[in-house]
Amino acid sequence: MQAVNRLIADRSGATAIAFALTIVPLIAIAGAAVDYARATSVKADLQRAADATALHLARESLLGRRHDAQAVFTAVLVETGVDVLGTSATGAFVGTHRVQVDATAVVPMTLASFLMPRVDVGVTATAAATQRTTPFEIERANLSVEAADYNELRVYCYHERRSERLGVIHSESGLREDGFLKIADNTDEGVAAAPQTLSVECGPGEALSYHLINIRNARTSAAARRNNERWDHYTDTTMRGGVAQYNTQYRDLIETIRCRTAEECEPGHRDSIIPGNAQRGRTPAVNTEVCEPGEYMYFxxxxxPPHIGQWTDQDYDDIRVVMRCGGDVLGPISVALVE
Known part of the structure; x- marks a missing residue:
């Protein structure tokens, strides 16, 4: 107390100067603390709004609708009563029905404005929407080694509206392949491999599709597979009235037969409706009926194919695959923040 009294009574001026020099940084520190707390609060509000925007955009994309990220973000701020000036938001698709929203805001400093006039705050939110469907179960079956060409079959999902080829979704994990998924080839090792069932799905608006790689005169030679003439055929499957349409570049590339039971799709079985291997020069069957979940489709x-102007035996057995049909939408849409 005596020290304070001496400070008050001191008229020399030196102490007053020292006090002034001390109080300025103290005020700056206190002001910076207040402004930092305000910026932190703004950032939290911004993050909540960005999260809500990303969730909305992801869900809408699954329903086939696209919205402007800034408009949705602004509406969220208004609805939640958050009053932040200088905000902006952008949205970008970083995967199928996966949306990343980046939002920024400018927070003017008040008490510490002489040190820093403003603080730029930024946040990121990523959301993904999914809707599970009945899985397609693809069996690697009855591969032929009679062809001189190397043949490899892959699967993917085709989104007709966006003309986009996407990886299939694994039914067990729910994760989507980054690229096409190989299911069969006609090498000796591929034919000898034990049959394996792959359970895959496609998202809403997508159809399970096939990619046939054909490399001329290369079945038995890895070097020839690297160097010989290669043909790539894509089905880019679309659905019309519940019936799959295989939109290949060349006609007569694929034979499709619907089977009500697995036995009907098994070549050599007494109940089989599949043509035998020895039949050549055929016109391929084309399925025109809905393949209901639980039924089978033979490919x-x-x-x-005959219409590319080169020799062909038209036996439609160079790769044979049986698939248990799926595709019906199951359950509600699920939307979640990711990363």
Whole structure:
């Protein structure tokens, strides 16, 4: 107390100067603390708004609708009563029905404005929407080694509206492949491999599709597979009235037969409705009926389709695959923040 009294009574001026020099940084520190707390609060509000915007945009994308991120973000701020000046938001698709929203705001400093006039605050939110469907179960079956060409079959999902080829979704994990998924080839090792069932799905608006790789005269040679002439055929499957349409570049590339039971789709079985291997020069069957979940679809591929102007035996058994049909939408849409 005596020290304070001496400070008050001191008229020399030196102490007053020292006190002034001390109080300025104290005020700056206190002001910076207040402004930092305000900026932190603004950032939290911004993050909540960005999260809500990303969730909304992801859900809408699954329903086939696109919205402007800034408009949605502004509406969220208004609805939640958050009053932040100088905000902006952008949205970008970083995967199928996965949206990343980046939002920024400018927070003017008040008490510490002489040190820093403003603080730029930024946040990021990523959300993904999914809707599970009945899985397609693809069996690697009845691969033929009679062809001189190397044949490899892959699967993918085709989104007709966006003309986009996407990886399939694994039914067990729910994760989407980054690229196409190989399901079969006609090498000796591929034919000898034990049959394996792959359970995959496609998202809403997508259809399970096939990619046939044909490399001429290369079935038995890895070097030839690297160097010989290569053909790539894509089905880019679309659905019309519940019936799959295989939109290949060349006609007569694929034979499709619907089977009500697995036995009907098994070549050689007494109940089989599948043509035998020895039949050549055929016109391929084309399925025109809905393949209901639980029924089967047979695919027989001709690696040299008739309409490309080269020799072909038209036997449609160069790769044979049986698939248990799926595709019906199951359950509600699920939307979640990710990363």
């Amino acid at each position: 027989g591929w001709e690696d040299r």
